[in-house]
Amino acid sequence: MDDTTKVALAAAVASGYVLGRTKKGRLAFGLATYLAGRRTGLNPQALLSGGLGKLGDVPGLQQLNEQVRGELLSAGRKALTSAADRRLGDLAESLRERTQRIG
Known part of the structure; x- marks a missing residue:
């Protein structure tokens, strides 16, 4: 430019x-x-490709990318585990209540 x-x-x-x-x-x-x-x-595509190319040249970016990716994966796993535990707990509670009503 x-x-x-x-x-x-x-x-x-x-x-x-x-x-x-x-x-x-x-x-x-x-x-x-x-x-x-x-x-x-x-051209937006040219600007984007040029910007991404220059980001690849930054020396500490790869290490930062790996660190952030690891933290995001860890947080995602925890959120998924928490949601699954909550849903399974709700299912178990529902089954327990139905069993009590029948018996």
Whole structure:
């Protein structure tokens, strides 16, 4: 990106922020960023692939990714186990109540 593109994009974002303080800010911000992107010839897919490529070059990102992934998997397992235990406990309680009603 050259300097004029960067300036145009910064101006679009700044004006979108200022308009975002008003009632119709989301629409104005979306329109401003769309028009700025069209004017400067930005391609969302190219921006995304370039950004992901640059993220891969960060040295500590792989270690951070592994740490976060491990923590998320652990939290997910705990949540799944808790939900399964609760549902099985409810089923056991329901069966116990039905057995008492029959007997």
